[in-house]
Amino acid sequence: MNRTLRIAAVAAVGAGSLVGAASAMGAATGSGATFPAIAYQQWCGESKVCSYTPKGSSGGIRDLTNKTVDWAGSDAVLTPQQLAAIGGDVRYFPTLLGAISVPVNIAGVVGNKMKLDGKTLGDIWSGKVTTWNAAPIKALNKGAALPAAPIVLCVRSDGSGTSYGFSNYLAKVSPTFKSTVGFASQTPNWPATAVKSPGNPGVANCVKNTPNSIGYVDLGDSIRAGLQTNVVAIGKSEVTKKGRKTVFILPSPKSISLAGELKTIKPTLDVDLSNSAAPGAYPITITTWVLAVPGRPKNNEVKNVLGYFYGNTAQGQLTGLGFAPLSGKLRKAAIAAAATLS
Numbered sequence: 001m002n003r004t005l006r007i008a009a010v011a012a013v014g015a016g017s018l019v020g021a022a023s024a025m026g027a028a029t030g031s032g033a034t035f036p037a038i039a040y041q042q043w044c045g046e047s048k049v050c051s052y053t054p055k056g057s058s059g060g061i062r063d064l065t066n067k068t069v070d071w072a073g074s075d076a077v078l079t080p081q082q083l084a085a086i087g088g089d090v091r092y093f094p095t096l097l098g099a100i101s102v103p104v105n106i107a108g109v110v111g112n113k114m115k116l117d118g119k120t121l122g123d124i125w126s127g128k129v130t131t132w133n134a135a136p137i138k139a140l141n142k143g144a145a146l147p148a149a150p151i152v153l154c155v156r157s158d159g160s161g162t163s164y165g166f167s168n169y170l171a172k173v174s175p176t177f178k179s180t181v182g183f184a185s186q187t188p189n190w191p192a193t194a195v196k197s198p199g200n201p202g203v204a205n206c207v208k209n210t211p212n213s214i215g216y217v218d219l220g221d222s223i224r225a226g227l228q229t230n231v232v233a234i235g236k237s238e239v240t241k242k243g244r245k246t247v248f249i250l251p252s253p254k255s256i257s258l259a260g261e262l263k264t265i266k267p268t269l270d271v272d273l274s275n276s277a278a279p280g281a282y283p284i285t286i287t288t289w290v291l292a293v294p295g296r297p298k299n300n301e302v303k304n305v306l307g308y309f310y311g312n313t314a315q316g317q318l319t320g321l322g323f324a325p326l327s328g329k330l331r332k333a334a335i336a337a338a339a340t341l342s
Helices: 007-021 037-047 057-065 080-086 118-126 135-140 161-173 175-180 199-209 219-224 253-259 299-309 312-316 328-338
Strands: 028-032 050-054 071-074 091-101 115-117 152-156 195-197 213-215 233-240 243-249 285-292
Touching: 028 057, 028 299, 037 050, 037 091, 037 219, 037 299, 037 312, 050 071, 050 299, 057 071, 057 080, 057 161, 057 285, 091 161, 091 219, 091 253, 091 299, 091 328, 115 118, 115 135, 115 243, 118 135, 118 161, 118 175, 118 233, 152 161, 152 199, 161 175, 161 285, 195 199, 199 213, 199 219, 253 285, 285 299, 299 312, 299 328
Parallel strands: 028 050, 028 071, 115 233, 152 195, 152 213
Antiparallel strands: 071 285, 091 285, 233 243
16 A cells, blocks of 8 residues: 555646646536545545535436536446437546445354355346355355345445446456346346445445345445445455465455556546456456546636645545545546646
8 A cells, every 4th residue: 555655746746737727716516426425525625626416426427418517426437328418528537446345234244254256246146146045155155154044235226336337347257247237337237126225325324234235335435334344355366376266355445556556548547447457456446537528618627626636635535535546657647638628
């Protein structure tokens, strides 16, 4: 984590000049993803350059399309239909790195000691595996007191970038999920028995208050709901000194940061960090974006927002909020892209 934090000094000058270049005619309004909401609301409150209303990525995209906000927060890439509705031109500005954690609520089972791999997660979320004592789960958790109880799925009721990121990961690692639920979606076709709640805090509370449940929530909201010891370790295949094997990784600022160390970065900045091959990287890591539309009247104010978000103060707060700062290369590319917004 220290290595990641040291990138703050690299981009400080660029971020500072971005703030200085932007006009200060007024605050820029934003809405959207609940995943980064605690960071965005804290930063807007500190800087006074913005306001932010969390309502889900789809809600923010809808507001940006209807021109009721100046920028949107989204953890999802726009669908072709959303892009067409907004006019065919949207810029993506990554702001932080985060983990989609998988908390559980099983009596007598400590979540942090539980293990699930991508294939088994896909079987659970497609409805193929329906009880906690099913053979695939027992095989990964030998000796655990797993009940014969049905698995309760806690999912989002609103269009969600967290749902997009989670289903994107599951479609990569689980043929069963891909063939039954489908590809990445802001509104996946979850099994009919799933319990739906609004926002990441809603899903976290669903897990917290529902016995034998499992959910998908940003790490910060899991922590704030008191579920930090309920989060399971996710398995991925890695080459070790003993050959290729499945290793199980818990979400943390360090494991999140490792997924963000990209060798190459797409010029459009709509990068996909899930299922990273980097050793030690948490498998369900995502970034989240500020979305802006070129030509909008308050884009100078949006540049001011981005300048603060990319600055040392904001990026330095992320580990305390359950996230990780942007890697040096990604942050540098984002600052450069933000400077061209007009």
